[in-house]
Amino acid sequence: MRKKKKAESEKTNTDLPKILIVDDDEQIRKQIHWALSEEFSVFSAGDRTKALEIFKEEKIPVILLDLGLPPHPREAIEGLEALEELIGLDPLIKVIIVSGNSERQNALAAVEKGAHDIFPKPVDMEELKVVLHRVYRRIDLEKESLEERNLGQRVSFEKIIGTSPPMQEIFATIQKISKTDVPVLITGESGTGKELIANAIHNLSRRKTGPFIAINCGAIPDTLIESELFGYEKGSFTGATTQRKGKLEYANNGTLFLDEIGDLAPELQVKILRFLQENVLERVGGRQLIPVNSRVIAATNQNLETEVKDNHFREDLYFRLAVVKIALPPLRERGNDVIQLAEHLVQAFSKELKKPSKNFSKKALEALRAYNWPGNVRELQNRVKRALVLSDGPSIGPAELELEVPNGENGSSATLKEAKEDLERKILANTLQENNGNISKTAKALGISRPTLYDLMSRYGL
Ligand SMILES: Nc1ncnc2c1ncn2[C@@H]1O[C@H](COP(=O)(O)OP(=O)(O)OP(=O)(O)O)[C@@H](O)[C@H]1O
Ligand SMILES: [Mg+2]
Structure with a gap:
């Protein structure tokens, strides 16, 4: 019997879209197999283990799944378990639950767990083919849009x-x-x-x-x-x-x-x-x-x-x-790239040094962003590597990176008022500098009166 099944799948045409039938009823498997084998490359399995084995080997995008599989053919446990495992291996997989009326509740539960669709038993082959062609079309579209997204926003x-x-x-x-x-x-x-x-x-x-x-x-x-x-x-x-x-x-x-x-x-x-x-x-x-x-x-x-x-x-x-x-822009002009790089490096070095990987503390992230990186990525590599070697705690802090937390203030945890004042002070100082300390010109540039400018200057100690 096994031999015969193997012979069946060997006959499959590799250029056709692949499909896997998982059903413990051999009659049903055969029936679907014959109906689809002209247009699809059909694989079949009688239980969960075999289904996963074939899936892993063949990377099949569409699965027809019967929920009642051995050793519990009257319940949905094995089928639901198989569904979860398949989705775990490939989140984009399309699993179509093939179920009789009595299993309706279980089929709905499967959809909730991520099954793509339900198809009623007894199976109408012509209808099944229409549904399948639609599914493959959808897979193509998903692939295209994924590729487009990857092109637009590539991490690496x-x-x-x-x-x-x-x-x-x-x-x-x-x-x-x-x-x-x-x-x-x-x-x-x-x-x-x-x-x-x-x-x-x-x-x-x-x-x-x-x-x-x-x-x-x-x-x-x-x-x-x-x-x-x-x-x-x-x-x-x-x-x-x-x-x-x-x-x-x-x-x-x-x-x-x-x-x-x-x-x-x-x-x-x-x-x-x-x-x-x-x-x-x-x-x-x-x-x-x-x-x-x-x-x-x-x-x-x-x-x-x-x-x-x-x-x-x-x-x-x-x-x-x-x-x-x-x-190539210096690292300090690459915004959040420094964080992505640091996180990538920590993982790479933890593998190299055979140490568990760690996260950066919030303060460390702030410090990484604020530092001006004269040695750019190479300096980042050195600091991250040293930090990973030195740190004992669960996460890497600014001290292990030998970096200071910006301004001695608590960075992003500062209140909105503090942030506003900080910004105001900076604008004030810059404008004064641009106008060589000339009060009239500075006041004009900032669109405020001279007394207000004096007031702000004394408040900020300028
Ligand atoms: N964007 C990046 N992503 C990942 N790794 C990077 C990146 N930029 C640099 N590196 C790594 O940082 C290190 C320094 O890079 P590289 O030697 O190419 O710099 P360089 O500009 O040639 O430096 P130098 O002027 O000192 O010769 C290398 O290990 C490189 O792999
Ligand atoms: Mg170089």
Whole structure:
């Protein structure tokens, strides 16, 4: 009997939408199977365990479920249990309860637990088919809308976390440019994720199976960098006992990441420019031109435009590299991203350190938001990791992050009055500063009288 059932499901056509029939009555299973097998890829199970087994293996989106299953064929316990387990595994699953009149109450209970619909027994096959086609159409629509939502509001993209508008814009740019070979210049403060972005561009490109070669132009001593980049021929200098390929050559068919490009010495700027223009290189001491096909991404935390103006960086090289510019905002300008990152990092580190994961206290969250993060994401990583190692309590507080709670006040738990006063004081101070302390101008700018301004200034001790 078992063998025969297996043979039945082996016959199923894998391109058709999948459906699973769960019923302890073999006659009914067979009947539905034959009726649907032209249009659906049909699986069947006689009990809860078998149903879950098949579901897990086949990821079936639609299930026809009879509630009275063994060992309690006269009750709904097993069926309801199966329903809950299925929904637990896949909240979008569509379970249709197939029930006789006597089971009506139980079927309604199942709908309350999340079943999609009820279908009456005895089963009218034509009607069932209509219902099923509607269900599959609905599944498609749900998938589409889920995808749209995910595109609009992504928490993470290629392992890069950020829902703030500037980061979402960067994700969109990356997606556009990764399919092309245009050079990209990534700028941003230290620790903002420049290398991470460069990597993401590579991974999304058709070069992803090729190498990603990163060169830190600032870290290699000037005397070594040329041979490091271009390679050398045997005997080209003392110590060159063998021929060696340079990093540029290794980047063939892949992506070349020139990190800290602003630190590149002037002689090398010329050589790199030539390499970029002609896609060929010459090893040190070599006579042969070697063609290299690579996509170039450069990064810097300097202001290259200023470096160009000050004649520290070649303008022609700058324009070669900066066809597309991606300016990574500092962490302090990414709003709530800092919280999302912190929560993500705590989980990642707790796995790495094999420590239980922890939450941040309310004060810690305030402190994370208020701090200005000069070292950006890398600094956040360090603080979170240290906090996780140090903290003994159930949650991480500001002290373990070595951060201060903003203003020594109790942040968001301040009363509305305090918050208003705080804001008023700030506006007052800023406007005074903008007007170089001129009372008439400040009063005018704020739209208040001079006596009122004096009054406010003394109240706030300005
Ligand atoms: N948005 C982000 N989501 C997740 N991890 C991030 C994000 N931004 C940066 N990181 C992580 O922070 C660390 C620092 O990032 P990365 O090395 O790319 O920064 P960088 O800008 O190249 O820094 P530097 O200028 O110091 O070289 C890395 O471990 C990176 O994976
Ligand atoms: Mg870097």
